[in-house]
Amino acid sequence: DAGVTQSPTHLIKTRGQQVTLRCSPKSGHDTVSWYQQALGQGPQFIFQYYEEEERQRGNFPDRFSGHQFPNYSSELNVNALLLGDSALYLCASSSIGQGDWYGYTFGSGTRLTVV
Amino acid sequence: QKEVEQDPGPLSVPEGAIVSLNCTYSNSAFQYFMWYRQYSRKGPELLMYTYSSGNKEDGRFTAQVDKSSKYISLFIRDSQPSDSATYLCAMSGRDDKIIFGKGTRLHILP
Numbered sequence: 001d002a003g004v005t006q007s008p009t010h011l012i013k014t015r016g017q018q019v020t021l022r023c024s025p026k027s028g029h030d031t032v033s034w035y036q037q038a039l040g041q042g043p044q045f046i047f048q049y050y051e052e053e054e055r056q057r058g059n060f061p062d063r064f065s066g067h068q069f070p071n072y073s074s075e076l077n078v079n080a081l082l083l084g085d086s087a088l089y090l091c092a093s094s095s096i097g098q099g100d101w102y103g104y105t106f107g108s109g110t111r112l113t114v115v
Numbered sequence: 116q117k118e119v120e121q122d123p124g125p126l127s128v129p130e131g132a133i134v135s136l137n138c139t140y141s142n143s144a145f146q147y148f149m150w151y152r153q154y155s156r157k158g159p160e161l162l163m164y165t166y167s168s169g170n171k172e173d174g175r176f177t178a179q180v181d182k183s184s185k186y187i188s189l190f191i192r193d194s195q196p197s198d199s200a201t202y203l204c205a206m207s208g209r210d211d212k213i214i215f216g217k218g219t220r221l222h223i224l225p
Contacts, residue, residue, distance in 0.1 A: 004158070033213070040123065042203055042215035043159065056212050090158050096211075104213065106151075106158030 004107035006091050012113045013081050019112060021076040025093030026105045031055075032074040033104065034066060035090040043090055049074050050096050078112075086114045118142050121204055121216030129224050134191040138204035138216045141185065145206040145214075148180045150189045153201045153218065162202075163189070194223045 005024040013019050025032050031050045035043035045058035049068035063079045072093075078085055088111050092104040121138045128134055136150075147166055151159035165171045168182045177190040187206070191198055201218040 035215075040217070042119075042121070042217045045212055045214065048212070056210065058212070092158075103164075104159075104161060106160070108156070108158045 004091055004093050004105050006089075006107035006110050008110060009108070010111045010113075012115060015081055015083060015114055017081050018077065018079045019081060021078075021089050021091075021110045021112070023074045023076070023091030023093075023107060025072050025074070025091075029093035029095045029105065030072050031094045031096045032068060032072065033092045033094070034074070034076045035092065036060075037088040037090055037109070039087075046076070081114045083114050086112060088112075118214050119204065119206060119216040122219055123217050125220040125222055127222040127224055128194060130194060130196060132194050132223075134189075134194050134198070134221060134223075136189040136191075136202050136204075136219050136221070138187050138206075139185055140187070140206060142206075142208065142214075143182075143185070144208035146209065147207045147211075148178070148187050149205040149207075149213070150176075150178055151203040151205055151215075153203060155200075159203055159215075196223045196225050199223045 007022045033048040034046040037043045046060050047057040048055045052068045065077045068074045088109040090109045091107045119140045149164040150162045153159040163178045165180050168180050171178045175192045179188040201220050203218040204216040207213045
């Protein structure tokens with residue numbers, strides 16, 4: 001049973017560029033949440049997608065946007081990259097439809113470095 | 116004041132010792148309390164979750180929640196070198212947005 005798959009695993013971008021990160025949720029899960037984890041910090045909530053809609057959003061600027069597809073996979077887009085966007089981006093899937101929303105399964109993350 | 120406070124450590128203990136990890140929080144609306152373990156270069160892995168106050172035991176792990184003190188704990192008995200990781204407390208209220216602590220780095224010394 002495949003868990004959460006994220007791609008790419010590592011990425012280096014230049015300030016001002018745009019980046020797209022991808023996530024495939026665990027089989028049977030319908031909800032995807034994205035987190036940013038800076039070095040030495042806990043994950044910070046970016047937003048959550050359910051039924052192809054942004055359901056909740058954390059304190060992140062509009063440069064961070066996302067999308068969920070009919071097959072429940074998701075993308076995180078970051079525009080106008082800043083040095084401070086360098087972090088591990090984690091995707092977590094869960095199943096709101098089954099009332100198991102707190103049983104997050106995390107992927108291994110995408111390490112983004114902005115230079 | 117941050118919503119969730121967690122001592123980042125590092126915490127070093129000898130193999131076989133009992134480990135105690137703790138978090139405090141400020142939001143009284145939190146009802147669901149979780150502990151995640153994160154190995155280097157990996158995503159967090161859910162260890163245990165508890166609803167409201169009380170204790171929950173799973174093998175060598177025991178989670179405690181004291182809502183009156185806004186304090187949660189994770190105890191690891193008979194600690195093993197493979198338990199060396201970062202432990203993240205996490206919690207959520209009715210909005211099911213999960214808020215994480217900073218994580219505590221734990222080293223079990225053989």
